Every structure is written in C-alpha cells, then in structure tokens.
Amino acid sequence: MNSKHWIDRIRTSTSTVSSPWYEVSNVDQVYSPGLLVYADRVQANLDRMIEMAGGADKLRPHVKTHKMPAIVELSVASGITRFKSATIAEAEMTAAAGAVDVLLAVQPVGPNIGRFIKLIQRYPGCLFSCLVDDLSVLASLEAAFELAGLQGSVWIDIDVGMHRTGIAPNDSATELVRSIQTSDHVRLAGIHVYDGHLHDTDSEKLRRQFDEAVKPFWIWFEDIQRASGGQLNLVAGGTPTSAFWQANAQARQVKVETGAGTTVLWDAGQPTFSPSMPFEAAAAVLTRVISRPTEFDVCLDLGHKAIASEMPLPRVSWLNFDADHEVVGHNEEHMVLRTKQPCQLRCGDVLYGVPVHICPTVALHQHAECVRDHRAIEKWPVVARNRMLSI
Template sequence: MQSPGSPFTGWYVAGNAGELETPALILYPERIEANIRKMIDVAGSADRLRPHVKTHKIPEIVQLQVRHGIRKVKCSTIAETEMAARAGADDILLAYQPVGPNIQRFFSLPRKFPSKKFSCISDCESILRELSDHASVTGYKAHIWLDINAGMNRTGIEPGEKARELFRMISLLPGLVPAGLHVYDGHINERNVENRIKICDEAFAPVRSLIEDISIMTGAPVKVIAGGTPTFPVHARRENTELSPGTTLLWDYGYGSSFSDMQFLYAAVLLTRVISKPSGNKICIDLGHKAVASEMPHPRIHIEGMHDYRVTGHSEEHMVIETTEAGKINVGDHLYAIPWHICPTVDRYDTVYVSEGGMVTGQWQVEARKRKINL
C-alpha cells in the first residue's frame, strides 16, 4: 500500500520505499538509541549491561551502544565475537561453550585483538581441561564464567555441590581465571509482571545459595551475568549482577504483545510487496520463510495499517493472506510488517536498510550472519 489510495502515516514509513527491493528489513537508528537509553535506565548504569549481539549481528549497533557507554557484550558465535571486537566493544563474552576447533578459534581472539578482554562459558570438566591446555600453550589466560542451569535445561550445570567444585577447578587449573556465574533463564516468559518476578526469584534461589558458598570458599564476591530480555529488569535489583537483554535493541511483536510492562520501541520493520491476488479476498506477498522467522506458528508478522487479515499459506518465497481489505490493495503495493521474532528475522538478510528522518538513507551489513569472518 503507500500507493494510490492507501497511504501509510506511521513512524515506520520510508518516503522512498518505492525505490527499495523487497523483501527487505528496515532499521531505525533513532528508535534503537531510545531503546538503548531505556535499557540503561532499567539497569541503573551502562556498566551493568552486557547486551546480546545475536539479535542484530551488526557492527553499527554495537557502536551505538559504545557511544552510550555500553562496552561489554555477549555473543553466541566466534563470528559475533570478532565483529563485536572490531566494532569497539572492550569486554566480550562468548556465551557458548567452545568445543572442537572452536577452542582454538577462541584463543585466536586475544592474539588478534590484544587490547580486548575475552571470556567464555563452560559447564564441563573435560572442556575446562582443554581450555587450560590451550591457555598454557598460547600464553593467553582464559576467563571462564561457570554456566548454570537455572531451570531452562538447555545448557549449564545445576547449582549445588558439583557446581561449587567445578568453580574451584577453574580457579586451580593453570591458565584459567574464574570470572563468575552465567545464569540464563530464557524459559521464563510469564506475561504477568508480578508472577514473572516471583518465578524468576524462585528459579534464582538455588543460585543465590551457590553464590554464598563460593564467596565463603574464595573469600571474594561472585560476579553474575543473569537474565534475558523478559527477566533482566528483575535481575537489575540484584547486586554484583550484569544484565544481558538482546531483543530490547530492536524489539519485536512477540515480546511487544506479551510484555506490556516493558516499554521498548519497535525499531525493525519488514518491507514487502504484493505479488499476486489469487482470489477476491486473498493477496500474496513476497515474505516467505526465507524472509521472516518462521519457527513458530502464526502469527509470524503484524501488518501495519491492516486490521482484518489472517495468513492462510506460507512457503519459501510466498505468504498468502486472506483479508476483507483485499479490494483496496493492488499487485505491486508495498506493506510494512513487524516480525514476531526479530533475532532469526535479521539473520535472513545480508544487509538491512537504515531509515532516518522518514527516508532510507543507507544500508548496514549483517556482518556476523556469517559463521566465520576471519578467525
């Protein structure tokens, strides 16, 4: 739409959208910066934040955070880690236990970027010994965050005696430095904020006991990296805790419709075109599986300016929509849609458009979409 008869008037409109190829993803730096300021406000200071770069994988967004004093980040891949270092982050966590050749790749990071601090997570004695061996050979110390399973049951060791002994092992193995505990509770998605706080605190209670045990053992405070996007405001109340939201930078309709207490701005919008009208009440747009995150049931997008619609078909390059508004829409019209899940949506694109002042003014490379950049 934004063609004769149906102009859009929202914040997302790009005046030169007609010149852009579709499907495309448009980012809005002013809104990203507003979200960064909100993150800092929730955290209490920029130094408490360690945002996850997996949401965007873009150096310019790391640079925006650095400009606001956020110099620590969290990554899932070596490529993201390398990108973040090149973009200006100083303290970079690989929140993914390195195994196999990735151990050697991890140790290539301090050699390439000697002024940066790199760390990783681990929950396994044999991997800790491998990391220690590589540290001894390379001469680089490895800062290790013990990965704790706080109920998500994806990675990590359950808090308890075994975790305490593994932390002690990190402090004893040559070349390893215990950095603290990594506690990701991505399974907590309770919409009601009071219930979310209660569930989060209950899940964290065994971790608190572990922190006390380790503090007694070491005679020093224990640093913690905790939370994802839904729970980072809860963990912001805890002392000596860094916070790791990610989706907050771009926001998406999944979180926006689930967490009304989190006042972040949508800063990423899909631009798509109508490519066919197969029947009177149906349109087909160029927003297939390869253009938007599709790992969840519908809805996978929220179409701005359209009020009565449902997706009836979705394949690799096509999305079919049934709508009572089809009569107002022509083949070739463009639509704006907010993705339900932004992180894998960004990963569909090599480049994204950048919109400032109501016009697309440039492009950013999704540099860490690659599994390997140089290292």
C-alpha cells in the same frame, strides 16, 4: 566502518514529520523483501536500557539480536562497552566494532576452541571470555591456553531450570569453581545465568516464578562468594526478568550485568510473554504484493527466507494492514494472506510489519536499510549473519 557521521545525525535529529513512524518516504528505492532499522528508535531503546539497568556499566547486551557493527558502534557511543555473543563470528564483529569486553555465551568444543584462541590473539585490545559447565571442556580449554601461552577467562554457566545449557547450582558446580581456581591458564571471570524459561505478562506471577527458580542459586552463590573471599561478577537474566535481577543484586549488594538483547530492536512477540516494558519496535520488514490470485488472496514476497519461520503463524504484526485475514500459505519466497472480504490491495503495494521474532529474522538479511526522518539513508551490513568472518 566509520559511523561517526550517522551517530551524530541520529543525535541531532529534529524531525517533525507526522507520518506513521514506520513509513519510508523514498520507499521506491528500497528493495523487497527488506529489513528496516530505525536509527532514532534504536538510540531511544539503548537509552531506556541504560536507565532501567541503572547505568551502562550494568549492561552486557547480546548482539545476536542484530549482528550489526553499526548497532555495536552506536552502543559504544552510548557508553556500553561489554557485550555477549552467540558465535565466534559475532564476537569478532563486536570486537572489530569497538567493544572492549566480549563474552562468548556458549561453551566452545572441538575446533571452536582453536578458533576462540585465534580470536583472542587477533584482537589483543579486547577481553574475550566464554562459558564453561563441564570439567572435560575446562581441561581442553586449559590445555589450549597453555599451548598458546595465554591465560583465558571463563564464566560458569548455571542452570536455574531451563535445562538447555549449564550446570545446576550444587556440589558439582562448586567442584567446577575449585577446578578453575586451581588452574594455571584459566581464570574465573564470574557466573552466568540465563533464565529463558521464565516469562509471563503478569509481573507478579513472573516474580513468583523468578523467586522460586533462583532461590537455590542465591544460596549457592553466597556460599561460593564466602569461600572465594571476594565478590564474583554476575551476568544474568533474559529480557522478561532483567528488572528482577537488578533488584535482587541491589538488595544483596552484588553487581549484575543484564545480558538481554531483544530490547535494542524489540519485536511483536516479546510483549506477548513479558510484563509491560518501555521499549518500542526499532525494526520492521518491508514486503510488496506480488500477485492477486483471487479477490480474497494476496501473495507477498515475504517467504521463509525473509522472516523467521520457527514461530507459529502469524509471524508478523502488520502496521498498515488491518483487514480481517489469515495466513494460508508460507513458503520459501511467498506468504499468502486470505481476507474475509474482497481486498483492495494491488500488485506493488507496500506492507510494513514487525516480526514476531526479530533475532532470527535479522539473520536472514545481508543488510538492513537504516531509516532516519522517514528516509532510508544507508545500508547497515548484517556482518555476523555469517558463521565465519576472518577466523
């Protein structure tokens, strides 16, 4: 999609409207349940991300948060050209939107190896890479790249304690490095570290957790760098620890790319397990009251299909509803609130809220309503919510 027109409008916005930031003046034209993305706030978050990292070249934001070409295009216009993705569809969407370097932040196995090869062939102007943490998968990648007549790029995925993916920074990881370095059709792009298990609102507590978790990694990394005879690229950190990684890298004279993604849209959950960060909610859900079974019960059209349900209740932080209440029901199409006192909400009334977890919430919507100057101005397709695009 050609987005130059809305990128220009975002940057020349001069709105002085004093209404709450989330209110949409033409809300009667917005279907519910709906996803709203506030373009000016997205841009502000991108600017903060660049400032915190120390430059756009130190960012590799994860597109899994938004899955939208429009936000990739806005990022590229801000100087960010390298990205992470969680699926081949996200990688394809990102390349089609103008990225020049995309890391598939997963180790491809089975038929996805063939899809990854096709992705590289389809978009020759973009450098694609993937993660690897297993010698047998490396052998499969080597064979696939050889058959295709290509040289592939891989990042070794290092586990610093999350134990979800990766390989510990030990002799096995060193063997993997050496195997890649002696491969004919796979080159080592760098080292990838994700530390999603590290989170705390207390910055000093989190720093101590971080220092302890990454100590073995830095010892291993420095040994590998010396043995390699050159500087290795590093993509590291989630949202809570991103500043620590940049500080460590600066002290060690190593370049690290921050791979966090939530920061572009933010959500209500992140501040509950991260130190204070200067980002603002740039997305919200819009829901309407669809039934009033009793004077205390309010039924909304915000079911599991409209807001991520993997988090404990409540799954949304309301922006324009502060009555004392609890969520007593959450089903496919409905969310039921029960207030402590008789509630004045009527059928058709609109509620705005920030999701507790934005990433899986976005994936539930075909498009987001782009809001600027309090008006929904166009629809931004959530293209990569699909698992397969053209490949």
